[in-house]
Amino acid sequence: MKAAVSAQERSVPTAGSPTAGSRAPGRDLPAAKPRRLAAGTLLVMTVLLAACLASLAFGARPVGIGALLEAFTAFDPANGDHAVVHSRIPRTVTGLLAGAALGLAGAAMQGVARNPLADPGILGVNAGASLAVVTGIYAFGITQLSGYIWLAFLGAAAAAAVVYTIASLGREGATPVKLALAGAALSAGLGSLLHAVLVTSRDTLESFRFWQVGSLSGRDWDAVGQVLPFLLAGLLVTGCTGRLLNNLALGDDAARGLGQQVALSRAVSALGIVVLCGSATALAGPIAFVGLVIPHVVRAFTGPDYRRILPLSALLAPALLLGADTLGRVIALPGEVQAGIMTAAVGAPVFIWLVRSRKAAGL
Amino acid sequence: MSATGTVAGREAAGTPDSMNTGGPSADTAAPVLRRHRRGRMVAAGLVAAVVALFLAGVLLGSYLVSLPDFFRLLAGAQIPGASFIVMENRLPRAVVGIMTGIAFGLAGSIFQTMLRNPLASPDIIGISYGASAGAVAAMVLFGAAGFAVSAAAMAGALLVALLIYVLSHRHAGPSNAASSRLILTGIGCAAILQALVSYLLTRADVRTAQAALVWLNGSLNSSNWDRAAVLAACLLVLLPAAAALSRSLRGLEMGDDAAAGLGVTVAPARLGLVTVAVLLAAAATAAAGPVAFVAFLSAPIARRLLRGRASLAVSALVGAVIVLAADFAAATVLPQFLTNGTALPVGVVTGALGAPFLLWLLVSANRVGRGG
Incomplete structure (x- = not known):
């Protein structure tokens, strides 16, 4: 109930604007200052472009900007630099897709749960995917990336459903603390089952430990192609839920008063989120904190309107993921630090800052 | 964790529990007296279970030792074969098992009671992960083994606990x-x-x-007398400290304002309790690794046994029973059926049993509105 109230306070129209009831549903939010929104969108686009170029250019063998452009305009198979750039394309595309899915899923999750701390890593979704993948490796001998995809899907969906169901029991519904605890507890429980499998089988450990960290390396077009239909469907469904989320942000009663079918819209958004999380995890392994951090950054430009938060999150999140991946390639030469580790290093401080800040602590 | 149980726990919270030496005074009301009798019976039953599991762990296995032989070994006799197996392997293992169980049970109970949340045990809120990160870093980066790993685990747990405390500490606010x-x-x-x-x-x-x-699973496989001695020394200091703070803990359980009304100085009591609980968890983790869910499960089970009353001593005994029973299953029973004789880490068994219980606990805690 408290969460509902604070959400309401946040989205109360600014002084002078018409009251909530006098307008159509979904249009009662204070418009973000147009100039700020435009500047923000431009900034996000620029950052994303820069991240893509950096992801193509940097690595164990850096490529200059001239050679980078030539690789696309005048490709020469004999030129080593061009080959390097081309070999980095699938990786960059993987980062773009997985990042967009994570960002959109994170933003929508925060809207559905009315909870500023929602994130697939915190909510135990990644742990579910991990356990499913490990079971697949151990029991069915699956070692190909394509085999992991379905398992990751299944595990992510099951874990998300369990955590959300458990946390929303009781009078107050899914408060941030209940969601985070249910997620952490489920992660701990699934984690020890996971360890039980890994301790008894060294082969499983050998395949699994590299998947577990979350990485963009070694992804090829096959893997991308397999996930792409799901990912696009998820992006489409979730991308269109902005208005539903705006109404949900007012609290269940207010949303119902605006004529919305609360349970149905929750279910639709949740389905989209699970598909997105599952595809991202299938593509890149469990990656935490991207979905958590990005919507909070985006809100600085957009205000609380989910119709704008969702698309901008989907644009900014790939920039973070690609940036983390590129940085991880450069800082530990000749090895590399996986993207999942880098995003955790960036995201955890933001999480703790959110907890310390007034908004999240007064939950 | 039921609603009536909680009420009963609050009613009884002001009376001395089995951690204190003094018995109930003569003018105590009859129901309270009955509850105390129940408390003593539960404690006696748990002690008996600890002794039985201890003996089972020491005597049974692929090499059977008879009870008279065991006492002769304790008295210092040398029996070829049995001497090594019992004195260097099974006995330190059982002793470390009891002590880690006690330490985890107490640490979990203190955290859960003080934070008024049945899910807030050290293995969920990051302290065990600190120990894990310290130990794994020492093993992977520096090739450490044995005592150095324990020391790194201890340091990791304490550092992370300090970090969490500093980061979450604010003067203002409710x-x-x-x-x-x-x-x-x-x-x-x-x-x-x-x-x-x-x-x-x-x-x-x-x-x-x-x-x-x-190691990450929590295992008693590498227990030895050195480890037992270090852990025993830690417990010698920490157990009396926990007993001394148990009164403030019962005050804090009723809420900070009520505790202040009862004459508990809230901030120092909180700091003292956090310190003792973190040290207990760190010492146990250093000795045996982060054995999953022992800290988490002990206090709720103890509460059920006592019909809703919280007691540190009973939680500690429950912890010891869990570790000994899980280790007996992991090292002696399961290998014969499942893994062709390889002993499993104890944490595998506690994890497999703990996860379903945890889900059930989450459901019931949320249903009565105590999940946070």
Whole structure:
């Protein structure tokens, strides 16, 4: 109930604007200052472009900007630099897709749960995917990336459903603390089952430990192609839920008063989120904190309107993921630090800052 | 964890429990007296279970030792074969098992009672992850083994606990937000430490990774007398401290304002309790690794046994029973049926049993509105 109230306070129209009831549903939010929104969108686009170029250019063998452009305009198979750039394309595309899915899923999750701390890593979704993948490796001998995809899907969906169901029991519904605890507890429980499998089988450990960290390396077009239909469907469904989320942000009663079918819209958004999380995890392994951090950054430009938060999150999140991946390639030469580790290093401080800040602590 | 149980726990919270030496006074009301009798019976039953499991762990196995032989060994006699197996292997293992169980049970009970949340145990809110990260870093980066790993685990746990405390500490704001801030900060720290452990595992040779994994599960396999001695020394200091603070803990359980009304100085009591609980968890983790769910399960089970009353002593005994029983299953019973004779780490059994119980506990705690 408290969460509902604070959400309401946040989205109360600014002084002078018409009251909530006098307008159509979904249009009662204070418009973000147009100039700020435009500047923000431009900034996000620029950052994303820069991240893509950096992801193509940097690595164990850096490529200059001239050679980078030539690789696309005048490709020469004999030129080593061009080959390097081309070999980095699938990786960059993987980062773009997985990042967009994570960002959109994170933003929508925060809207559905009315909870500023929602994130697939915190909510135990990644742990579910991990356990499913490990079971697949151990029991069915699956070692190909394509085999992991379905398992990751299944595990992510099951874990998300369990955590959300458990946390929303009781009078107050899914408060941030209940969601985070249910997620952490489920992660701990699934984690020890996971360890039980890994301790008894060294082969499983050998395949699994590299998947577990979350990485963009070694992804090829096959893997991308397999996930792409799901990912696009998820992006489409979730991308269109902005208005539903705006109404949900007012609290269940207010949303119902605006004529919305609360349970149905929750279910639709949740389905989209699970598909997105599952595809991202299938593509890149469990990656935490991207979905958590990005919507909070985006809100600085957009205000609380989910119709704008969702698309901008989907644009900014790939920039973070690609940036983390590129940085991880450069800082530990000749090895590399996986993207999942880098995003955790960036995201955890933001999480703790959110907890310390007034908004999240007064939950 | 039922609603009536909670009420009963609050009613009885002002009366001395079995941690205190003084018995109930003569003019205590009859129901309270009955509850105390129940408390003593539960404690006696748990002690009997600990002794039985201890003997089972020491005597049974692929090499059977008779009870008279065991007493002769204790008295210093040398019996070829049995001497080594019992005195160097099974006995230290059982002793370390009892002590880790007690320490985990107490630590979990203190955290859960003080933060008024049945889910806020050290293994959920990041302190065990601190120990894990410290130990795995020492193993992978410096090739450490034995005592150095324990020391690194201890250091990791203490550092992370300090970090969580500092990050979640704020002077302003309502005090009940302090608990949820502590829990959430701990969960954030746990997530980043988990990423660190995963990363370290990819950097290591697969043998080292598996050794680290056994440690991460919590295992009594490498118990020896040195480890038992260190842990015993820690407990000698920490158990009296926990007993001394148990009164303030019962005050804090009723809420910070009520505790202040009862004459508890809230902030120092909180700090003292956190310190003792973290040290207990760190010492136990250093000795046996983060054995999953022992800290988490002990206090709720103890509460059920006592029909809703909280007691540190009974939680500690429950912890010891869980560790000994799980280790007996993992090292003696299961290998014969499942893994062709390889002893499993004790944490595998506690984890497999703990996860379903945890889900059930989450459901019932949320249903009565005590999940946070």
